[in-house]
Amino acid sequence: MGKLKLISDGIIKNNPTFVLVLGMCPTLGTTTSAINGMGMGLATTFVLILSNIVISSVAKIIPDKVRIPSYIVIIASFVTILQLLLQAYLPSLYETLGLFIPLIVVNCIVLGRAEAFANKHSVCDSALDGIGTGLGFTIALTVLGCVRELLGSGSFFGLKLIEGDGMLAFILAPGAFIALAYLMVIFRKVTGKKA
Amino acid sequence: MEYVIMFISAIFVNNIVLSQFLGVCPFLGVSKRVDTALGMSAAVTFVVALATLVTYLLQGLLVKLHIEFMQTVSFILVIAGLVQMVEIILKKISPSLYQALGIFLPLITTNCIVLGVAIQVVTNEYSFINNVGAANPNMMNLPQAVVFAVATAIGYSVALILFAGIREQLELSNVPKVFKGVPIALITAGILALAFMGFSGLV
Numbered sequence: 283m284g285k286l287k288l289i290s291d292g293i294i295k296n297n298p299t300f301v302l303v304l305g306m307c308p309t310l311g312t313t314t315s316a317i318n319g320m321g322m323g324l325a326t327t328f329v330l331i332l333s334n335i336v337i338s339s340v341a342k343i344i345p346d347k348v349r350i351p352s353y354i355v356i357i358a359s360f361v362t363i364l365q366l367l368l369q370a371y372l373p374s375l376y377e378t379l380g381l382f383i384p385l386i387v388v389n390c391i392v393l394g395r396a397e398a399f400a401n402k403h404s405v406c407d408s409a410l411d412g413i414g415t416g417l418g419f420t421i422a423l424t425v426l427g428c429v430r431e432l433l434g435s436g437s438f439f440g441l442k443l444i445e446g447d448g449m450l451a452f453i454l455a456p457g458a459f460i461a462l463a464y465l466m467v468i469f470r471k472v473t474g475k476k477a
Numbered sequence: 478m479e480y481v482i483m484f485i486s487a488i489f490v491n492n493i494v495l496s497q498f499l500g501v502c503p504f505l506g507v508s509k510r511v512d513t514a515l516g517m518s519a520a521v522t523f524v525v526a527l528a529t530l531v532t533y534l535l536q537g538l539l540v541k542l543h544i545e546f547m548q549t550v551s552f553i554l555v556i557a558g559l560v561q562m563v564e565i566i567l568k569k570i571s572p573s574l575y576q577a578l579g580i581f582l583p584l585i586t587t588n589c590i591v592l593g594v595a596i597q598v599v600t601n602e603y604s605f606i607n608n609v610g611a612a613n614p615n616m617m618n619l620p621q622a623v624v625f626a627v628a629t630a631i632g633y634s635v636a637l638i639l640f641a642g643i644r645e646q647l648e649l650s651n652v653p654k655v656f657k658g659v660p661i662a663l664i665t666a667g668i669l670a671l672a673f674m675g676f677s678g679l680v
Contacts, residue, residue, distance in 0.1 A: 303659050306505065307589045311498035351557055354586075358550040366546060381499075384549045384596055388587045390502055455496045456674060459667030463660040470655050 285410055292414025298391045299422035299462075300469040305391040308382045309423060310458040316439050319427025320420060321375045322382060325368070327416025329360045329386050331409055334400040336360075338408035341401040353396045358387045391419060422465075429461050480624050487628035489676040493590060494636045495669060500590040504637060505662055509648075514641035518634030522627065524563060524585045525594055528556050529626035532595040533619060552595050560586045594629050598622040640669060 298304045308326065313319040336356050344352045365383050368376040376383065386392065395415055400408040431437055434452035436444030451457045493499050500521075507517045532552050539545050564582045567575040575582075585591060598617050617625060643665055652661050 303505065304502070306501035307498050310501060351554070354553055354557060355550065358553050362546060362549050365549065381593060381596060384552075385499075385589050385593060387549055387553050388589050388592050390587060393587060451671070451674075454670075454674065455498070456667045456671040458498070459663045459670055463656075463663035463667065466660045466663070467655045470660075 285407075288407060288410040289414035289417070292411060292416070293418040293421065294473060296415070297418040297422060297469070298394075298415055299419060299426075300466050302391075302394075304394055305389045305419065307385065308389060309419075309426065310455075310462060312379055312382050313423055313427040313430055313458065314434070314453050315431040315437075316424055316427035318375075318378055319423035319425075321372075322379055323416070323420025323423040325364055325379070325383065326386055326389060326391065326419055327413070328364055329357065330392050330395060330416045330419075331412035332360045333357045333392055334395060334408040334412035335405055337396045338400040338403060338405045349401070350393075350397075353393060354387065357392050357396070361386045391415065426458075426462055426465060429465065430457055433457070433461070479621075483621070483625055484628045484631070485679060487625065488632040488635055489673065490679050492632045492636055492673050493593070493629050494633055495666070495673045497593075499593040500588050500633055503584065503588055504633075504640065504666070505659060508637055508641040508644055508662075511638060511641045511645060514637045518630075518637055520582055520585055521588065521590060521633055522630035524556075524560060524582075525591055525626050525630040526623060527563070528559055528591050529595050529598055530619075530623055531555055531559060533598060533622045536599040548596070548599075552592060556591050556595070557586045590629070590633060594626050598625055636669070636673075640666060643669070 292298070296302060299306075299309050305326070308322050312322040333353075333356055337353055340352075340356075341349075361384060364386070365376075368379075368383065395411060399411050403411070428438065430452045431439075432443070432448075434448050434450060434457060436442065436446060436448040449457070452461060487493070491497060494501060494504050503517060503521075507513050532555055535551060535555060536548070539547060539551065560582060564575070567582070599622075644662060647661065647665065656664075
């Protein structure tokens with residue numbers, strides 16, 4: 283039960299997008315379609331789990347003063363690995379996400395979980411926390427991607443549902459902000475969280 | 478002329494926050510008051526210009542050594558080191574400016590704009606740039622890269638200060654309870670982005 287709670291906390295109680303409002307740049311920048319949002323979410327999850335595991339296992343030997351730079355280097359290494367993997371096996375996703383892949387390094391979620399959770403919990407718990415937070419982020423991005431894709435181009439995961447062009451604004455920048463705002467409001471209503 | 482186009486493009490047409498979504502976290506975080514927004518803008522502009530200059534030179538070294546894949550790791554280390562250095566120097570030379578920038582300086586390391594711009598200037602290809610005779614005619618040369626960085630940072634400042642002004646007014650208005658805080662700020666940012674979309678096609 284306790285282990286399961288670690289995962290569900292990341293998805294609902296501490297949802298990185300809707301509750302903690304972290305990592306807004308990729309959330310808004312990559313969710314032009316559901317599949318892009320999901321790709322970005324999974325890429326971040328990959329880095330999150332691995333960096334959580336490594337940081338939790340080396341946290342004790344890193345001096346307190348240089349911990350933030352060390353964490354950043356660990357995270358940056360995993361981002362580089364991810365970058366090379368995507369380039370080799372999923373070049374189309376790599377193209378669409380573009381700049382946002384290297385920017386996972388400065389995603390507040392990854393460093394935030396390292397600092398707030400991984401450096402004082404066991405390796406196993408940290409891995410689960412990484413999975414939970416990563417899933418929460420992926421779900422949020424996929425939902426936002428779905429909404430924007432549906433309203434903006436009338437399709438769902440690339441499948442055309444409505445004929446015509448849809449509201450272009452939702453694919454462009456303004457729609458991203460507005461769609462996320464309304465999703466956040468719905469999330470607050472459903473979970474009964476106060477501002 | 479080229480530099481003027483660069484400025485207009487970076488500030489209005491391709492505004493870094495409102496159309497490229499970089500640096501949204503501090504955009505939402507420190508935009509509650511105009512004076513903190515001003516402090517943050519100054520700090521970001523300074524660090525972005527400096528970091529772009531250094532990382533641009535570093536990229537040359539990486540290419541020479543054929544270790545381009547180390548880009549992300551080396552850039553973020555340079556940026557983190559640079560921010561720390563700026564902090565120390567500023568503390569010695571100008572304590573008043575240091576006081577004014579306060580907590581914003583360390584926060585800049587994790588601001589996507591710094592890394593984003595640093596990567597953009599070494600990878601992106603700009604249609605209006607044509608350096609005849611250079612190894613890669615579509616890549617920026619050093620002065621162009623620095624001007625681009627400054628222009629982008631000014632674009633960020635414009636958006637941040639405008640947004641802070643709106644949010645100060647928003648404090649006084651009656652917002653539905655569930656919209657309080659981040660959601661209403663996001664909607665405001667959306668409307669601001671809509672306004673900035675009017676500039677598209679200008680360059």
